[in-house]
């Protein structure tokens with residue numbers, strides 16, 4: 001077990017997933033970036049290309065900045081988002097704009113970026129275009145990094161969301177779902193559960209004591225719609241999930 005003052009990875013759960021605890025957010029960012037870069041480099045060496053699906057919000061910024069500095073063959077990497085708020089990239093709420101600012105810089109600027117947002121009033125207006133865009137992506141993804149809100153949402157799987165059942169249906173063949181929820185702000189679009197868990201390396205990146213408590217609550221029995229991150233935690237590939245946490 002890692003003691004205070006160490007950065008050693010600590011598995012605190014006897015059951016999967018594995019919880020990797022770091023002393024600081026910077027340590028976490030460096031470790032997660034190194035791990036993700038290694039998986040992407042391995043994919044490029046094996047298949048010539050790699051796909052990375054990332055989350056929005058504020059938590060990933062430091063991790064993105066460390067990852068962007070890694071010297072992998074970024075021109076062979078496709079970067080996409082797991083979800084998006086339906087706002088143009090001029091909005092400070094845009095997940096795509098955050099990815100461009102913090103990840104697609106330096107060596108990573110040569111990655112191919114596949115965003116969700118299309119200039120239309122609502123995601124439903126461009127549903128077919130988005131469907132085809134994401135159906136064309138090679139599966140499984142190589143790396144998917146999820147975030148989580150203190151309400152137990154991940155991607156845009158929100159409590160009380162109108163299309164939550166469709167989004168977390170493990171058998172859906174739809175790659176994306178428009179979604180609205182009381183806590184979500186603007187309309188959203190999200191990858192569906194099968195795309196999110198169909199990945200070679202699945203990570204959940206959370207920071208702060210509050211989110212650790214939410215994660216621990218989500219690991220307990222209870223309804224998925226109350227804490228939709230449970231859809232991921234209970235998915236068949238959950239044994240592949242690595243949780244990265246720092247205070």
Ligand SMILES: O=C1O[C@H](COP(=O)(O)O)[C@@H](O)[C@H](O)[C@H]1O
Pocket residue numbers: 054055056057058059060082083084085095146147148149150154155156
């Ligand atoms: O709205 C969103 O929130 C979650 C969590 O964001 P954070 O700011 O608490 O890190 C994020 O994972 C998701 O991609 C985003 O759309």
